[in-house]
Amino acid sequence: xxxxxxxxxxxxMGMTNKKSxxxxxxxxxxxxxxxxxxxxxxLELMFVYNFKEQTxxxxxxxxxxxxxxxxxxLFLHLHTLQPEDSALYLCASSQAGASTDTQYxxxxxxxxVL
Amino acid sequence: EDKVVQSPLSLVVHEGDTVTLNCSxxxxxxxxxxxxKQEKKAPTFLFMxxxxxxxxxxxxxxxxxxxxxxxxILNITATQTGDSAVYLCAVEVRxxxxxxxxxTGTQLKVEL
Numbered sequence: 004x005x006x007x008x009x010x011x012x013x014x015x016m017g018m019t020n021k022k023s024x025x026x027x028x029x030x031x032x033x034x035x036x037x038x039x040x041x042x043x044x045x046l047e048l049m050f051v052y053n054f055k056e057q058t059x060x061x062x063x064x065x066x067x068x069x070x071x072x073x074x075x076x077l078f079l080h081l082h083t084l085q086p087e088d089s090a091l092y093l094c095a096s097s098q099a100g101a102s103t104d105t106q107y108x109x110x111x112x113x114x115x116v117l
Numbered sequence: 118e119d120k121v122v123q124s125p126l127s128l129v130v131h132e133g134d135t136v137t138l139n140c141s142x143x144x145x146x147x148x149x150x151x152x153x154k155q156e157k158k159a160p161t162f163l164f165m166x167x168x169x170x171x172x173x174x175x176x177x178x179x180x181x182x183x184x185x186x187x188x189x190i191l192n193i194t195a196t197q198t199g200d201s202a203v204y205l206c207a208v209e210v211r212x213x214x215x216x217x218x219x220x221t222g223t224q225l226k227v228e229l
Contacts, residue, residue, distance in 0.1 A: 005159055012158075045121070046160075046205065046219040059216060091158070105151065105165055106217060110158040 006030040007109035009094050015115045016084065024079040024112045026094030034099035035077040036106065037069060040091040052077060053099050084116045119144040123206050123220035131228055134196050138223045140206030141188040150182055150189050151217065153205040160205055163191070196227045 007028045016022050028035065037049040051059035052071040066088075068080040077094055091113050095106040120143045130136055142150065149167045153160035164173045166182035166189060173180050177196075182189045193200055203224050207217040 005161065007159070043221070045221045046207075046217075048216055048218075051216065093159070105162050107162060108153075108159040113158075 005107045005109065007094060007096055007107055009092075009109035009112050011112055012110060013113045013115075015117065016081070017117050018084060018086070020084075021080070021082040023081065024092055024094075024114075026077040026079075026109055028075055028077075028094075028096035028107075028109075030096055030098075030107060032096040032098045032107075033074050034097045035071060035074070036095040036097075037077065037079050038093040038095065038108075040093055040111070042090075046093070049079075081114075084114075086116050089114055089116045119208065119210060119218045121206055121208050121218050121220040123204075123223050125223060126221065127224040127226070129226045129228060130196055132197055134227075135192065135194045136196060136225065138191040138193075138204050138206075138225070139188060140191070140220055142206075142208045142218075143187065144208050144210050144218065146211040147184065148209045148211045151207045151209065152180055152189070152191050153207065154202045155205055155222070156202040163204075193225075196225075198227050198229065201225060201227045 010025045033054050035052045039047045048061050049063045050069045055071045066083050070078040091111045093111045094109040097106045122141050124139045151165050152163040164180045169184040177194045180191045203222040205222045207219045
């Protein structure tokens with residue numbers, strides 16, 4: 004257990020559905036991240052939040068909408084996704100500004116878009 | 118554009134073997150290099166390297182960074198089946214807003 008939890012662990016959705024992924028960190032960190040991991044590709048950073056403010060949007064399509072209500076919670080709202088969006092979505096957190104701000108990852112949500 | 122390249126892409130060894138995984142990078146304003154182990158889902162942190170020539174060690178795993186030649190290696194001695202995983206290398210840049218650039222990973226399989 005890394006102190007970062009994600010729900011659901013698996014999600015199957017149609018292209019017209021709306022769903023949300025949830026991430027919670029219990030480490031007292033102030034930065035949270037969403038990554039996408041597709042088969043045979045490097046982990047791709049999607050969004051970064053520092054102190055609840057979005058500081059990075061890595062050219063992510065608008066069908067992915069993040070929300071960070073506080074430093075412990077991060078959501079990724081999904082709507083009208085495409086089959087190529089099927090991937091493992093990983094959340095991470097870190098203590099930004101500390102001498103070592105190592106990112107700790109959650110277990111991920113395996114998303115399948117039909 | 119920042120780039121991280123890992124080699125080999127995959128590797129199959131027998132228990133007891135020693136393996137060396139490679140990570141080379143091309144980034145501006147390097148801050149640190151990190152190694153993660155990913156077994157099923159969550160990558161778990163192994164090492165963070167910021168200085169050249171200083172070996173980090175944890176049990177049978179060790180890693181070293183060469184900032185002149187822009188690479189790092191991860192060594193695993195006396196491999197066990199439990200070492201089977203994808204090993205990810207990532208680089209953080211200064212002023213990058215905590216942004217990590219990952220390599221594609223090395224898939225290691227340790228057989229009996």
